[in-house]
Amino acid sequence: MSGNALEVRQLEVRYGPVRAAIKIDLDVAPGSVTTLLGANGAGKTSTVMAVAGARRIAGGSVSIFGKDMTGASAEDIVRAGVAIAPEGRRIFGSLSVEENLRLAGSVLEDAQLAGEKSAAMMQRFPVLGERRRQLAGLLSGGEQQMLAVARALMSQPRLLLMDEPSLGLAPQMVDQIFAIIEELRQEGISILLVEQNAALALDVADHAVVLANGEVAAAGAPADLKNDSLLHAAYLAA
Amino acid sequence: MELFIQQTVNAISLGGVYAMLALGLAIVFSIVRLINFAHGEIMTFGAYGIFLALAFGLPPAAALLFGLAAAVVMALAMERTAFRAMRGADVVSLLITSFAVSEILKVLFQNGISPRPVPITFPPAWSGAYEVGGITIGVVPTVSIMVTFTALMGLSFILRRTVAGMAMRAAAEDIEMLRLLGIRANRVVAVSFALSGLLAGIAAVIWTAQRGSVDPLMGFFPVLKAFIATVLGGLGSLGGAVLGGFVVGMLEVLAQAFLPDSLAPYRDAIVLAAVIAALLMRPDGLLPAASAHRS
Ligand SMILES: Nc1ncnc2c1ncn2[C@@H]1O[C@H](COP(=O)(O)OP(=O)(O)O)[C@@H](O)[C@H]1O
Numbered sequence: 001m002s003g004n005a006l007e008v009r010q011l012e013v014r015y016g017p018v019r020a021a022i023k024i025d026l027d028v029a030p031g032s033v034t035t036l037l038g039a040n041g042a043g044k045t046s047t048v049m050a051v052a053g054a055r056r057i058a059g060g061s062v063s064i065f066g067k068d069m070t071g072a073s074a075e076d077i078v079r080a081g082v083a084i085a086p087e088g089r090r091i092f093g094s095l096s097v098e099e100n101l102r103l104a105g106s107v108l109e110d111a112q113l114a115g116e117k118s119a120a121m122m123q124r125f126p127v128l129g130e131r132r133r134q135l136a137g138l139l140s141g142g143e144q145q146m147l148a149v150a151r152a153l154m155s156q157p158r159l160l161l162m163d164e165p166s167l168g169l170a171p172q173m174v175d176q177i178f179a180i181i182e183e184l185r186q187e188g189i190s191i192l193l194v195e196q197n198a199a200l201a202l203d204v205a206d207h208a209v210v211l212a213n214g215e216v217a218a219a220g221a222p223a224d225l226k227n228d229s230l231l232h233a234a235y236l237a238a
Numbered sequence: 239m240e241l242f243i244q245q246t247v248n249a250i251s252l253g254g255v256y257a258m259l260a261l262g263l264a265i266v267f268s269i270v271r272l273i274n275f276a277h278g279e280i281m282t283f284g285a286y287g288i289f290l291a292l293a294f295g296l297p298p299a300a301a302l303l304f305g306l307a308a309a310v311v312m313a314l315a316m317e318r319t320a321f322r323a324m325r326g327a328d329v330v331s332l333l334i335t336s337f338a339v340s341e342i343l344k345v346l347f348q349n350g351i352s353p354r355p356v357p358i359t360f361p362p363a364w365s366g367a368y369e370v371g372g373i374t375i376g377v378v379p380t381v382s383i384m385v386t387f388t389a390l391m392g393l394s395f396i397l398r399r400t401v402a403g404m405a406m407r408a409a410a411e412d413i414e415m416l417r418l419l420g421i422r423a424n425r426v427v428a429v430s431f432a433l434s435g436l437l438a439g440i441a442a443v444i445w446t447a448q449r450g451s452v453d454p455l456m457g458f459f460p461v462l463k464a465f466i467a468t469v470l471g472g473l474g475s476l477g478g479a480v481l482g483g484f485v486v487g488m489l490e491v492l493a494q495a496f497l498p499d500s501l502a503p504y505r506d507a508i509v510l511a512a513v514i515a516a517l518l519m520r521p522d523g524l525l526p527a528a529s530a531h532r533s
Pocket residue numbers: 015018019020038039040041042043044045046047
């Protein structure tokens with residue numbers, strides 16, 4: 001068994017002639033946070049969605065907790081211990097908050113456990129508890145992001161993919177989201193965090209990868225990348 | 239007064255059939271964006287199921303259940319063989335596929351069973367009438383109404399309260415997200431087809447109980463009306479489909495009962511004109527599908 005939660009090697013994703021991800025190498029060590037940075041259109045979402053099984057992989061490999069999952073279906077990748085809080089949150093707006101959680105818990109195939117998890121989520125995110133019967137589409141952006149994270153946690157993932165969780169949120173909400181990321185890491189969940197907010201992401205991450213035009217432009221320790229002013233000017237000035 | 243009450247019963251009964259067919263179309267459309275022109279053949283197949291079961295000597299009640307099962311199996315078979323391979327194709331390709339399925343099945347019915355109507359005879363006791371306050375009302379339309387409302391309430395319960403129902407509502411919004419949660423999309427789609435087949439089967443039972451025969455084209459007109467109902471109610475809206483079904487059924491019965499004979503040939507035209515007028519006022523339908531709240 002290889003030690004990494006996620007190992008992406010030479011990953012390629014294409015949309016017709018557009019090469020969105022080109023020979024990407026990326027690791028998430030167990031219990032750590034890797035952040036994937038880069039300007040708009042750099043290929044971050046394509047990479048993450050390919051890992052989640054929602055984009056066709058045109059080349060390279062994806063291995064999750066030592067198991068080769070290249071080309072596996074999204075459904076099977078969840079069963080390998082992966083969950084995603086996707087770009088744009090994509091909560092089910094016509095379902096209530098509680099239904100969003102219950103639905104996500106159904107993959108546990110243990111109604112009692114799912115119920116307990118859902119109750120625990122509503123304790124952990126009190127806004128969700130207060131609004132459990134409301135349609136999720138009526139929540140504020142920040143609350144929807146909380147719901148997206150809570151929903152992802154319902155399947156008890158060991159690797160969490162988060163695609164721009166802070167996008168469009170008020171500063172206070174952004175802080176809350178990053179506090180949650182820190183908590184989840186403490187609990188031992190491995191995280192791949194896509195962000196445009198490089199400063200905050202580099203603070204929380206153990207490892208950072210920067211994409212530009214679909215390729216890895218830099219990778220290394222957050223502290224090093226933070227101090228690289230050239231890199232900052234070129235790719236991270238979002 | 240008697241005529242009015244009898245016609246009201248007929249209108250609700252016919253509207254209920256359209257409502258169930260329209261709901262079946264809407265459930266499938268909301269999830270896979272397929273306007274299933276072969277839905278009528280699911281209904282016809284269910285009716286042939288009843289015919290064959292009776293021909294093989296099954297008791298009437300068992301024959302009805304067999305017909306329901308036949309409709310469900312046909313709906314699942316269609317999904318598996320024709321539509322699954324087309325998943326994600328554009329609406330027009332899906333529509334053409336469903337046309338092809340519909341034509342193939344009609345030819346099979348014509349050549350495999352009979353191009354002419356074959357009789358379906360239920361016990362005479364089933365087709366009696368009863369009297370309430372001096373007004374005679376048929377047993378079949380009354381039972382039809384009860385069955386329809388039970389089916390609609392059952393479906394509403396499934397959609398609102400069960401995980402399978404939540405998954406179907408969620409799939410209508412964002413089926414890829416459902417897969418990203420680990421929920422097997424193929425299963426959700428199959429369940430939606432099975433439910434739509436079950437509703438078409440119930441419609442087939444009511445239709446044949448009232449008409450006493452089945453022919454290869456049996457499903458065409460009721461499903462055509464059901465299409466009109468889904469558009470009237472708001473394409474993809476489940477509540478709208480049910481409402482549209484009842485409205486179309488009532489308009490049709492009212493037109494039939496109360497229009498002068500000289501206008502009789504224009505009955506369908508008048509019903510359609512009323513539908514078009516309604517759509518001019520509410521282009522998205524009576525109860526439009528809720529748009530996905532994505533920000
Ligand atoms: N569904 C799609 N079809 C075609 N091109 C796409 C699609 N999604 C993304 N792209 C293109 O792929 C490139 C990378 O996009 P994306 O992965 O969304 O980047 P990021 O998440 O870093 O903003 C962009 O050029 C974008 O226009």
